[in-house]
Structure formats: structure tokens, C-alpha cells
Amino acid sequence: MWAIIGNARRAGRAWLTEPEAKAALAAYGIPVVSTQTAPGIDEAVEQATRIGYPVALKILSPDITHKSAAGGVALDLADAPAVRSAASAMLERIRQHAPEARVEGFSVQAMVRHGDGxxxxxxxxxxxxxxxxxxxxxxxxxxxxxxxxxxxxxxxxxxxxxxxxxxxxxxxxxxxxxxxxxxxxxxxxxxxxxxxxxxxxxxxxxxxxxxxxxxxxxxxxxxxxxxxxKAPAPGLHPRLAIQPYPDALEERVEQNGRAIVLRPVRPADEAAYRAYFRQLTAEDIHARYFCTFREPEHSQLARLTQIDYAREMAFIATTTDARGETSILGEVRAVADPDNVQAEFGIAVRSDCQGQGLGKLLLDKLIRYARATGIGALVGCTMPHNRAMLTLARSCGFKTDIAASSDGVSLHLALHKENASVRTRR
Known part of the structure; x- marks a missing residue:
């Protein structure tokens, strides 16, 4: 693949040839119709005979990218005379309509019937x-x-x-x-x-x-x-608007004889998330989201699973049963401000999995991630009666304060010294 790109760039070309483009696709496992090249009419006939009729014939030119519009495509050629005639007519059309185009020959491929396709x-x-x-x-x-x-x-x-x-x-x-x-x-x-x-x-x-x-x-x-x-744009700015799934953040741990994977959430987790919510009690949903709801809609699940890893992170704890089905045991999520000064976090563990140390595993994972990515502080909010959350937060180093003008308790963990005196109340 890199050799194809390199050869084209060294030749000063802005476009790959059709055979090169198909080779690039094939390198990524994309099925392509077999295509041969021929520098002239006689060679095109030889290739067509070798492939077997009927065939498709196309002009091969670095200056012609829309071959059909230029008259550079002939389909369903049944025999050698048809190939020879089509090639001659094609060259004549190119000379008339694109006289400056460089012609390097033809590409020949087996004719694929559309049928019901x-x-x-x-x-x-x-x-x-x-x-x-x-x-x-x-x-x-x-x-x-x-x-x-x-x-x-x-x-x-x-x-x-x-x-x-x-x-x-x-x-x-x-x-x-x-x-x-x-x-x-x-x-x-x-x-x-x-x-x-x-x-x-x-x-x-x-x-x-x-x-x-x-x-x-x-x-x-x-x-x-x-x-x-073309040459890649210089600079350090991310090329993709949405960053790819960060495989390096996956982590496997053993807990109470059970294999658990701590990893970032991904879009394919929507069905597992739906099942996860079904196993949360109304009290646990209220403690996490400060509201009550039945089953989340697709749009809500999409928002939870289709995240931009450059601006938000959600880690889930998963386990896989003997049938290969993955279940979510808990999640922790943080959304940072544009300047990475602080990130607001939330955490929940499946109601039937609480008291087993999963919350500590998840929150430790998030703290390590936030510190490594330069986030200044993690902040959150919980209710005074949520003793389990307060105990977990304090065990991980969070400071707790009664939030002004509300009944909530604010949670704050400075991840860098310069943020030690910064507190955010909600």
C-alpha cells in the first residue's frame, strides 16, 4: 500500500491509476474485480483473451479520472475483434475531446453481470x-x-x-x-x-x-x-474530527476469580448498555443521573456510546460469559472543559455487582487517565445520603464539601499541584 502511494508521489501524480486504486482497496480486504493493464491495442486483446470474454475495456490515463464522461469505457465486449474496434474508437474519442491527455494504455477486466445486484x-x-x-x-x-x-x-x-x-x-x-x-x-x-x-x-x-x-x-x-x-498537511492538529477507538487504554484485571476488562465505551456497546440499564434499580439510576427514567431511548444510548474520545471519556467494566456475550458491570465517565482545567465525572455500578470493589477499579482507571492527559481536576456532585459514593470518593483522595445553595455534596480531586487550591461547587 505504502509502495503504491510512494510510487505515485515520486512520479508527481495526483491520482492513482485504476489498477493501483484497486490494489489499495484489495490491501484492506475490499473485494475488487481483477484488472489487467495493457500498453497498446494488441496487448489489450491478448489480456482480454487470457481473462475470457466478455470483458470491459477502459482508458488508462493519469489525466482522465472520469473515464465514462470522456468516452473511455467500453462494456460487454464479446470477442477479440470487438476489443480491437472498441480500443481504436476509444483512442480516437480521447484525441478529439482531450487531446492533451496522456494515454498510457488500457485496463482490461472481466465483465461482471449485474443480475439482481x-x-x-x-x-x-x-x-x-x-x-x-x-x-x-x-x-x-x-x-x-x-x-x-x-x-x-x-x-x-x-x-x-x-x-x-x-x-x-x-x-x-x-x-x-x-x-x-x-x-x-x-x-x-x-x-x-x-x-x-x-x-x-x-x-x-x-x-x-x-x-x-x-x-x-x-x-x-x-x-x-x-x-x-496529496502530501499530508503539516502540523500537530488531529487529522480526524473524531478520534479512533483508543485500543491502548484497554486493561484486563482479575477480581474475585472473575476476568474483567476495563475499556473505553464504543458504539457497538449499545445493546449491552440497554441490558445494563435494565439491571439498575430506580434508586441507583437516580443517584447517578439525579432523575428517574424507565428504559433509555436509542438517542440516549447513542449519546452514551458514540463519544468523541478527544473530548470525553467513558470507561466500562465488562465480563464475557461462556456463550461469548458481553455484559457491562459498571461505568465511569468524564467530560472535560475546552481548556482541560477540569472534567466533570459520574460513576455507577450495576445494582447486583455493588460492594465488590468495581467502583474503585473504575474510578482509579479514570484518575490515571485524567492525570495522563493533563486534566487539572476531577469534579462531581452527589447527595449527602449516598454514603457509598462518599466513601469511594474519599478513598480515592477526593475532597468533599457541602455545595452552596443546594443539598448536594461537591467532590473535587486536584490532579496537579497548580489545581490544588481550585474548587468548583455545584
């Missing part, structure tokens, strides 16, 4: 403010005219990819209807996640376009692809 588009562009942004929608030559697409910010996981698909009209058809079978949903979501990984991992990618991406019940395959590259 859908033509989709997956794209990526780099916004000067938000960084990479992903696009999904109805593909094919009429994609711009149809205008059915949705946009999301990477990184994506399976849940976020599914949400992106669901926000398009064609997304409803992909599940299948009437006589039309549904597409390989897992394969499609995997392609979206892998494209997200690709644009996150490779800062040189400025623009990416897979169109069409053919999706059917039998699989997903990229028929055409374009990738634009």
Missing part, C-alpha cells in the same frame, strides 16, 4: 475543517442526478456503518423486497468499515471514489475505483 457508491473527501468524510449511496452513472446519499465521519464500526446505510433511500431496498433478494449485508458493512480504516490510516488519501460497487445476495465487489493523493 445494486450499483452503489462509497466515497471519501477531505474537508479542511472536519478532515475525512465518508459518503454512501445510490451509485452508477446517474449517481449525481439521483442524489441519494448520506455522509458520516470516520472512524466507522459495524453499527455506525449500518446507520449510514439506513439514512439512504436505496438502503431500504438492500434488505430485499418482492422477488428481489437482499444483498450481502455483512459484506457491505465490512467494505464501509474497511474504507473507513483506509482513509484513517493513510493521510495521503485526499479523495476516494468506488463507483460502482456492485452489491448482491452473493457478495460485494468494486468494479471501478479512483483515489486522489
Amino acid at each position: 445494486f450499483e452503489l457508491i462509497i466515497g471519501a473527501v477531505t474537508d479542511p475543517v472536519f478532515g475525512p468524510a465518508l459518503l454512501f449511496g445510490h451509485g452508477g452513472v446517474n449517481t449525481e442526478r439521483i442524489g441519494d446519499h448520506a455522509v458520516a465521519l470516520p472512524p466507522l464500526d459495524t453499527l455506525l456503518a449500518q446507520d449510514l446505510v439506513s439514512r439512504t433511500r436505496i438502503g431500504r431496498l438492500l434488505e430485499g423486497c418482492h422477488e428481489h433478494p437482499g444483498v450481502d449485508a455483512d459484506g457491505l458493512l465490512n467494505v464501509l468499515v474497511q474504507v473507513s480504516r483506509l482513509v484513517c490510516d493513510i493521510p495521503e488519501i485526499d479523495e476516494l471514489d468506488i463507483n460502482p460497487l456492485l452489491a448482491s445476495a452473493t457478495g460485494i465487489i468494486a468494479l471501478d475505483a479512483r483515489i486522489a493523493i
Whole structure:
């Protein structure tokens, strides 16, 4: 992958060739139709014969990125004379409509029948403010005219990819209807996640376009692809608007003979969070959120699980049973102010898991994280009758004060000496 990018940059090219773009996608496990290159008409015929008819023929030029619009695509060529005729006509069209374009030959690929498949588009562009942004929608030559697409910010996981698909009209058809079978949903979501990984991992990618991406019940395959590259922007500012999941913060511990994972929350935890709330008593929900509610709605769960790790952190304690199902035992969360002077925190442990030291594990984890990231102080608030919270906070070094003009108790832990005298009351 890096060799492909490096070769293109050394050649002074702003775009990868189609075979190079497909090789980049294949390196990330994205299915692509096999594509061969040919420097001339005779070689194109040889490649087509080797691949087997019918074939698709495309112009190979660093100056032509929209090949269909330039007359640089010929489909469903049934034999060698058809390839030879299409190649000659293609060169003539290019000479007339783009005389200055450099032509390096042709790309030849097996013709893939659409059948019951859908033509989709997956794209990526780099916004000067938000960084990479992903696009999904109805593909094919009429994609711009149809205008059915949705946009999301990477990184994506399976849940976020599914949400992106669901926000398009064609997304409803992909599940299948009437006589039309549904597409390989897992394969499609995997392609979206892998494209997200690709644009996150490779800062040189400025623009990416897979169109069409053919999706059917039998699989997903990229028929055409374009990738634009440029030198990464200098500086230390984060390239991504939303930071990727911080794997390095995962921690495994043993407690009372049980294996527990302390880790940041992620979007895929929504179902486990719903089950977690079902196992909290009304009293524990009120102690944590200062209100009562039944079962949280999807929008609330999304807010709890889809966080920006650069501005907020939530650690959960999880365990996995023999069936491989993950359960959340407790959580601790902190949201810092823009200047990192202090972060407000909250903590809760599942009602049937209290009194086992989980709260101490979680709060110690948060304190270590906050101190390492330069947060000046952790602050919170609890009720005077919440003896368990007051005991836990004091055991971790928090100062407790009766909050002015309220019945609450403020909690404050200075993480650096310069913050030792700073107190925040609520």
C-alpha cells in the first residue's frame, strides 16, 4: 500500500491509476474485480483473451479520472475483434475531446453481470475543517442526478456503518423486497468499515471514489475505483474530527476469580448498555443521573456510546460469559472543559455487582487517565445520603464539601499541584 502511494508521489501524480486504486482497496480486504493493464491495442486483446470474454475495456490515463464522461469505457465486449474496434474508437474519442491527455494504455477486466445486484457508491473527501468524510449511496452513472446519499465521519464500526446505510433511500431496498433478494449485508458493512480504516490510516488519501460497487445476495465487489493523493498537511492538529477507538487504554484485571476488562465505551456497546440499564434499580439510576427514567431511548444510548474520545471519556467494566456475550458491570465517565482545567465525572455500578470493589477499579482507571492527559481536576456532585459514593470518593483522595445553595455534596480531586487550591461547587 505504502509502495503504491510512494510510487505515485515520486512520479508527481495526483491520482492513482485504476489498477493501483484497486490494489489499495484489495490491501484492506475490499473485494475488487481483477484488472489487467495493457500498453497498446494488441496487448489489450491478448489480456482480454487470457481473462475470457466478455470483458470491459477502459482508458488508462493519469489525466482522465472520469473515464465514462470522456468516452473511455467500453462494456460487454464479446470477442477479440470487438476489443480491437472498441480500443481504436476509444483512442480516437480521447484525441478529439482531450487531446492533451496522456494515454498510457488500457485496463482490461472481466465483465461482471449485474443480475439482481445494486450499483452503489462509497466515497471519501477531505474537508479542511472536519478532515475525512465518508459518503454512501445510490451509485452508477446517474449517481449525481439521483442524489441519494448520506455522509458520516470516520472512524466507522459495524453499527455506525449500518446507520449510514439506513439514512439512504436505496438502503431500504438492500434488505430485499418482492422477488428481489437482499444483498450481502455483512459484506457491505465490512467494505464501509474497511474504507473507513483506509482513509484513517493513510493521510495521503485526499479523495476516494468506488463507483460502482456492485452489491448482491452473493457478495460485494468494486468494479471501478479512483483515489486522489496529496502530501499530508503539516502540523500537530488531529487529522480526524473524531478520534479512533483508543485500543491502548484497554486493561484486563482479575477480581474475585472473575476476568474483567476495563475499556473505553464504543458504539457497538449499545445493546449491552440497554441490558445494563435494565439491571439498575430506580434508586441507583437516580443517584447517578439525579432523575428517574424507565428504559433509555436509542438517542440516549447513542449519546452514551458514540463519544468523541478527544473530548470525553467513558470507561466500562465488562465480563464475557461462556456463550461469548458481553455484559457491562459498571461505568465511569468524564467530560472535560475546552481548556482541560477540569472534567466533570459520574460513576455507577450495576445494582447486583455493588460492594465488590468495581467502583474503585473504575474510578482509579479514570484518575490515571485524567492525570495522563493533563486534566487539572476531577469534579462531581452527589447527595449527602449516598454514603457509598462518599466513601469511594474519599478513598480515592477526593475532597468533599457541602455545595452552596443546594443539598448536594461537591467532590473535587486536584490532579496537579497548580489545581490544588481550585474548587468548583455545584
